[in-house]
Amino acid sequence: MALGTAASLVAVAAGCTYSHGDPAPACDVARETITYSAVVAPIFAANCLRCHGSTVANVIGGGNDFGSYAALSRYPQNSLLGSVRHEAGYSPMPQNSSKLSDCDIKRLEAWYAQGKPQ
Template sequence: MPIFDSFSAFIRPALVGTAALLLGLAASCTYSHGDPAPECDVANETITYARVISPIFDAHCRECHNTADANVKGAGYDFSNYQGINQYYSPTRMLGCIKRLPGYPPMPQNRDKLSDCDIQRIEAWIAAGKPNN
């Protein structure tokens, strides 16, 4: 019995360590850890301000274009809500800025350009009449 006890005492921690290592490796195989992004399928998405566009603006625009900072950082444009976007910004100007076309200030300023997929979503939203919900 003593040989079995010492063998068991050695093998058990090794098995637990191996299992933990394998679980850690399996958990690292996700999109957030570098796998390719899912394919952009704008044509089959339901794109509304509330579901798709507002989160894009949260992530990329509202740092400057919000109620508190619009006059200081956002050139007077407050995009904190649906009404603000419709009131202040023309679709031509918005697309010119986010696409970084000549003659338009590149947006977001001092940050990476929006993904092609997010730009396509904004274009599709505008083309659909800018639905809110």
């Protein structure tokens, strides 16, 4: 009986997708609802606010504060997207770190294209 239970547990565990390194679901920005609070703020919290948060922007973030919707939505679209895309002529961001995922960049582009919904 113990052998049967163990075999069942192994079978269930083998059915887990991400535990085996399977790829994450495809990025489908066209079907996502892209808002500042649901999508953009978490991207910035994970990648930008350590330097560009409200309390540190003037010290280590070059004065660029992305700590709130109002602050980020005033920032020029071309500058922000040029930096996260690592385009020539822009400071690549996040600085001293890898580029944002292509999916997150597409999400930021969509947010701007949709009029920066909050």
